[in-house]
Amino acid sequence: MAARDYGQYSGITRAMEIVGERWALLIVRDLLVGPRRYGELAEGLPRIPSNILAARLKELQAAGVIRRAPRSRVIVYELTPYGRELEPVVLALGAWGFKAMGDPREDQIISPDSMTMDLRTAFRPDVAAALPATAYAAHFGSADLLIRVQGPSLDVIRGDGAADLAFSTGPDIRLLISGDMAPDRAIESGAIRVLRGPGELLRRFADTFHLAA
Numbered sequence: 001m002a003a004r005d006y007g008q009y010s011g012i013t014r015a016m017e018i019v020g021e022r023w024a025l026l027i028v029r030d031l032l033v034g035p036r037r038y039g040e041l042a043e044g045l046p047r048i049p050s051n052i053l054a055a056r057l058k059e060l061q062a063a064g065v066i067r068r069a070p071r072s073r074v075i076v077y078e079l080t081p082y083g084r085e086l087e088p089v090v091l092a093l094g095a096w097g098f099k100a101m102g103d104p105r106e107d108q109i110i111s112p113d114s115m116t117m118d119l120r121t122a123f124r125p126d127v128a129a130a131l132p133a134t135a136y137a138a139h140f141g142s143a144d145l146l147i148r149v150q151g152p153s154l155d156v157i158r159g160d161g162a163a164d165l166a167f168s169t170g171p172d173i174r175l176l177i178s179g180d181m182a183p184d185r186a187i188e189s190g191a192i193r194v195l196r197g198p199g200e201l202l203r204r205f206a207d208t209f210h211l212a213a
Helices: 011-019 024-033 038-044 050-062 087-098 112-122 173-178 183-189 201-208
Strands: 066-071 074-079 134-140 143-150 153-158 165-169 193-196
Touching: 011 024, 011 050, 024 038, 024 050, 024 066, 024 074, 024 087, 024 112, 038 050, 038 074, 038 112, 050 066, 087 112, 087 173, 112 143, 112 153, 134 193, 134 201, 165 201, 173 183, 173 201, 183 201
Parallel strands: 134 165
Antiparallel strands: 066 074, 134 143, 143 153, 165 193
């Protein structure tokens, strides 16, 4: 039975009953990046109470959105095919929410999984298809991501590695992705710090990942 019953018979109502509870869609968002152990989900959502995380996982399992699976002697949570159908919905919500983000609060963090999904949201495969293959090593505070773009394909994994351009930044990455700050200005102001590689490649990054605010 749904955790919340809105008393209406419609597809949108049923969807809200399944994923409309607080934290549910953020759990789905992180699982769209890949299977996660319970502790990894808790780490990526540092403000979620443990009892709420357990309840949401139970509810999403009951609805057929996620499942428990054994992996290398541990249990992970992963999306079912039905759950993966939420990906375009999550990406569309990310693009919609980007328009209202504003400046970050001091207590807000960037997690590796949240940034991965933000990059998927901003990725423009049509633009990338016309550009040379490029790898970026991006350090968003404590979230380190290796971003590989090859034609219209995007691959984002955790960690550092060989890259054409390595840079560090924080929430100011929003200004670059929105086009509110030009790449040259982002470097000059210190909003983005180039660690390795030619800084002019930041223009390619900005062209490849763009969402109008």
